[in-house]
Amino acid sequence: MTKSVPAILLSSAEEVLETMFFTQVVGKRPLVQDADRQPSEKPYLAVRLCFLGGLDSSGNSPSRRPGGQLDVEVSREGAQWIASSFLAADDGAVPQHRVADVICELTNVVCGNVMSKIASEWGFSMLSPEVIRGPSSEWPYEIRYEESFQLERGWLTLRLGLASA
Amino acid sequence: MSYRVLVVDDSAAMRGFVRRVLDLSGFDVGDVFEARDGLEALAILDENPIDVVLTDINMPRMNGEELMLHLRDDIDLQDVPVLVLSADSSEARVGRMLAAGARGYLPKPLSPERLREELDRVMGASS
Numbered sequence: 001m002t003k004s005v006p007a008i009l010l011s012s013a014e015e016v017l018e019t020m021f022f023t024q025v026v027g028k029r030p031l032v033q034d035a036d037r038q039p040s041e042k043p044y045l046a047v048r049l050c051f052l053g054g055l056d057s058s059g060n061s062p063s064r065r066p067g068g069q070l071d072v073e074v075s076r077e078g079a080q081w082i083a084s085s086f087l088a089a090d091d092g093a094v095p096q097h098r099v100a101d102v103i104c105e106l107t108n109v110v111c112g113n114v115m116s117k118i119a120s121e122w123g124f125s126m127l128s129p130e131v132i133r134g135p136s137s138e139w140p141y142e143i144r145y146e147e148s149f150q151l152e153r154g155w156l157t158l159r160l161g162l163a164s165a
Numbered sequence: 166m167s168y169r170v171l172v173v174d175d176s177a178a179m180r181g182f183v184r185r186v187l188d189l190s191g192f193d194v195g196d197v198f199e200a201r202d203g204l205e206a207l208a209i210l211d212e213n214p215i216d217v218v219l220t221d222i223n224m225p226r227m228n229g230e231e232l233m234l235h236l237r238d239d240i241d242l243q244d245v246p247v248l249v250l251s252a253d254s255s256e257a258r259v260g261r262m263l264a265a266g267a268r269g270y271l272p273k274p275l276s277p278e279r280l281r282e283e284l285d286r287v288m289g290a291s292s
């Protein structure tokens with residue numbers, strides 16, 4: 001791994017959003033603590049994907065390395081734009097459940113892209129992404145990276161947690 | 166010659182996206198079939214002549230690796246080329262899928278250009 005984790009989060013967000021979701025990252029966005037968020041700054045949708053580290057000798061039961069999780073938070077405008085671009089639908093015409101499906105796919109691809117850069121040699125196993133209902137206060141990981149990006153429409157935040165080895 | 170393609174992914178949104186990327190790639194695609202997991206894929210393969218399979222890995226009931234192992238053991242289907250499309254492009258995972266019989270491995274994010282290159286390579290080698 002030659003890049004820092006924050007640089008990997010940025011490059012993965014740019015690569016994934018541009019290639020598959022036809023959406024540009026236009027810049028970094030200042031992070032806002034949960035308690036300080038205005039209503040307009042609260043995410044419209046939050047998705048969590050947990051991953052396990054390392055493939056064991058049989059391949060399917062990751063156990064050798066610690067895992068972690070990736071949370072993706074996105075604004076209403078960002079979520080609707082990303083979903084309509086991915087599905088080639090009119091902006092705003094995608095129903096909420098399909099918007100959530102698309103943001104889950106985005107989370108899956110970003111997580112795979114990030115972890116392939118961080119943990120390529122030992123491998124990892126991703127579980128299914130899930131929409132977070134209610135406040136996402138649980139954060140059991142010691143190592144945490146967080147980056148927020150302004151998109152051509154709306155914003156998106158990535159929060160990566162890694163258990164220490 | 167138009168190629169019959171089977172897309173295997175548990176996400177309807179992703180299957181639709183792969184169809185779109187196939188269109189954009191300029192590859193000579195005929196009928197496109199869709200399956201939600203390996204079991205559905207095997208049922209479609211039993212009933213239809215398929216030229217190439219594009220499969221995800223993580224799926225319920227039968228995942229992509231299990232699907233490839235079934236194909237490898239089936240004398241009628243073992244020559245059908247399989248390309249893996251996956252978000253996980255770690256060396257460990259790619260190595261496992263190629264060892265299971267995948268002819269190619271395309272990491273997501275997936276672009277029309279990369280898909281076309283890989284399909285040309287795999288189908289060129291098959292014909």
